[in-house]
Amino acid sequence: MTSSPSPALTARLAALTAQQRALLRAKVLRARPQERLTPGQRRLWETHYAIGGQPADVVCQAVHLTGATADLDLLAERVEGFVRDHEALRTTFQETDGEVRPVVHETLPPWLTRAHCATAQEAQALARELAHEPFDLASGPLLRVVLATGPVVQEAWLLVVVHNLVFDAWSFDMLLDALARDARAPAPATTPFSRWARDQAAWVADDDGRAAAEYWTAEVDxxxxxxxxxxxxxxxxxxxxxxxxxxxxxxxxxxxxxxxxxxxxxxxxxxxxxxxxxxxxxxxxxxxxxxxxxxxxxxxxxxxxxxxxxxxxxxxxxxxxxxxxxxxxxxxxxxxxxxxxxxxxxxxxxxxxxxxxxxxxxxxxxxxxxxxxxxxxxxxxxAVSTADxxxxxxxxxxxxxxxxxxxxxxxxxxxxxxxxxxxxxxxxxxxxxxxxxxxxxxxxx
Structure with a gap:
């Protein structure tokens, strides 16, 4: 049951200028959690189940660290901090009565483990094996990381496997930037995925979005x-x-x-x-x-x-x-x-x-x-090198x-x-x- 706004609040809202009402509406939208999947996420969700959870839409990267001894404990802390900073990596997906909604958790630690890889072939095989393990989209986590020692102390591997529902290639670069950042440097600003999703929905519904829809429909006619x-x-x-x-x-x-x-x-x-x-x-x-x-x-x-x-x-x-x-x-x-x-x-x-x-x-x-x-x-x-x-x-x-x-x-x-x-x-x-x-x-x- 909902209650009506008080007469005083109604009067205050009525006194706002059009510009002030627009600013207030924008603030309310930004504060509202993401309510549904973006169109891209919807396609990924449907594909995931259409192909029986196969790892078609999964980021799978092998990061090779050479020339210095990496502190794997510190790397693990950095990965966990990255997850805390970005709500997408703390998101799972709940289906109720045919409707799928993202659920952002206050805490959802990534799946982290240790290993040893003597060769690049071993590292990539381990990453591939991890990608083929089914993802539980309702429970998570959807980020898996292996921190592996190499054949010598100045060689290590960071294997990153994550479902595309919460991650893309740009996000992977952001993760590497976070791991490479000097601990004394201030953390960069972040924008929640849910805010971007709401902005996308608003853009699609406005004049620019309608013009784009007409353009693309004509292109594929x-x-x-x-x-x-x-x-x-x-x-x-x-x-x-x-x-x-x-x-x-x-x-x-x-x-x-x-x-x-x-x-x-x-x-x-x-x-x-x-x-x-x-x-x-x-x-x-x-x-x-x-x-x-x-x-x-x-x-x-x-x-x-x-x-x-x-x-x-x-x-x-x-x-x-x-x-x-x-x-x-x-x-x-x-x-x-x-x-x-x-x-x-x-x-x-x-x-x-x-x-x-x-x-x-x-x-x-x-x-x-x-x-x-x-x-x-x-x-x-x-030194960092990556392999898809x-x-x-x-x-x-x-x-x-x-x-x-x-x-x-x-x-x-x-x-x-x-x-x-x-x-x-x-x-x-x-x-x-x-x-x-x-x-x-x-x-x-």
């Missing part, structure tokens, strides 16, 4: 058919996967960057044009629809949020004009810039009929591009990842083994590397 597979799609795949790795010399990225610059496009657009050409050769159609990741951190304060903010949006590449690399890069640059203006819109809300059976209505292929390089960090004087551990799963039917670095280009093609044979995946990877070399030669002319 009358989509092309999915890419061909070796076996029929049924919609019940367990998302078991494998990866085909590839590499290219440094000059390839230099040439593609030069080509993109000539067309006033980003390096991302140059590599996107390469992916477009490869998928066109693979699927036989110029009209290509694939997904791409955005950080979801364009609003003020979002850079200090731990949680799942990652957004997956469509890229529709349709007209390669004369098919030249110049035309492809120009088209990729134009569509990338247009989409960037609406990148805050949750991809899960794009209003289209289901195109692909399975766990995502739009995408059978996703393009991942990361040219930032590995940040130089030290933790307790030890292959969990043996496939988040999508096909995922093409490219990492241009100063010493060369590396990448991998992840594929669903229930849909594709390894020979097919290798053929697509070869189409991509061949296209990259051709585009680079064009850029170097």
């Amino acid at each position: 009358a989509p092309p058919p999915p890419l061909p597979t070796d076996r029929p799609r049924s919609g019940t795949t367990a998302r078991n996967g494998n990866r085909v790795e590839f590499s290219l010399p440094p000059g390839v990225n230099v040439g593609i960057a030069a080509l993109a610059k000539r067309e006033a496009a980003s390096v991302y657009a140059g590599w996107l044009a390469v992916a477009w050409a490869a998928l066109e050769g693979f699927g036989g159609r110029a009209d290509t629809l694939l997904g791409t990741f955005t950080a979801g951190r364009d609003r003020p304060g979002a850079e200090t949020v731990v949680g799942y903010l990652l957004n997956v949006l469509p890229v529709r590449l349709r007209d390669p004009a004369d098919g030249s690399w110049t035309a492809r890069v120009r088209a990729a640059g134009t569509i990338s810039r247009a989409g960037l203006r609406h990148a805050a819109y949750p991809g899960e809300l794009i209003d289209v009929p289901r195109r692909v059976p399975g766990t995502h209505p739009l995408f059978d292929a996703v393009f991942v591009f990361d040219n930032l390089g590995e940040t130089t960090r030290t933790i307790q004087g030890a 551990v292959d969990k043996g799963t496939a988040r999508y039917d096909l995922t093409l990842a490219v990492y241009p670095r100063a010493d060369g280009v590396t990448g991998w093609l992840e594929y669903d083994t229930e849909l594709y044979e390894e020979t097919t995946a290798r053929r697509l990877a070869e189409l991509f590397t061949t296209a990259a070399e051709e585009a680079s030669r064009e850029g170097c002319r």
Whole structure:
């Protein structure tokens, strides 16, 4: 039962100006706990149960510390402090009468254990094993950390496994920053995930959100058919996967960057044009629809949020004009810039009929591009290197990842083994590397 506000309070509220009422409303919204899942979390929740809890949407990282003796007790304290600072890592998910709600706990210690790893292979195998252990989303914790000694005292491992419902790649970098921070330095500001979630919902409902919805609906209207597979799609795949790795010399990225610059496009657009050409050769159609990741951190304060903010949006590449690399890069640059203006819109809300059976209505292929390089960090004087551990799963039917670095280009093609044979995946990877070399030669002319 609720009571009516007192006459005095009613009078005070009525006396507020429009600006004062808006400020009061914003304060009330910020104080209210997150009531439901974000669209991205909803998709992850549904996928988790659709594939029987397989680790498809799980961050699995092996952090190697070398050159100094790490104090593992202190690292454990830092990890526990990071959890206390960020409500997402103290969150579980409760389903009642078909409605799923996040539950933020005042305390929810991470799962921490110790081990010994003599080699990188042992460390990654242990991380993979930990990722395959089912997550209890209702009880938690959803963060698992192994602190492992290495073969010598100046070598150690930090294995991080966490469900994407509460964590993304940006969050992982924030964790490493927290572990590397000087104890004398002030702790950075943090923003609760629940506040970001409310801000996202408010943005979706306002004029900018409605304009973004119209843009994305038009972009995916009358989509092309999915890419061909070796076996029929049924919609019940367990998302078991494998990866085909590839590499290219440094000059390839230099040439593609030069080509993109000539067309006033980003390096991302140059590599996107390469992916477009490869998928066109693979699927036989110029009209290509694939997904791409955005950080979801364009609003003020979002850079200090731990949680799942990652957004997956469509890229529709349709007209390669004369098919030249110049035309492809120009088209990729134009569509990338247009989409960037609406990148805050949750991809899960794009209003289209289901195109692909399975766990995502739009995408059978996703393009991942990361040219930032590995940040130089030290933790307790030890050099830090990280490895994204292959969990043996496939988040999508096909995922093409490219990492241009100063010493060369590396990448991998992840594929669903229930849909594709390894020979097919290798053929697509070869189409991509061949296209990259051709585009680079064009850029170097």
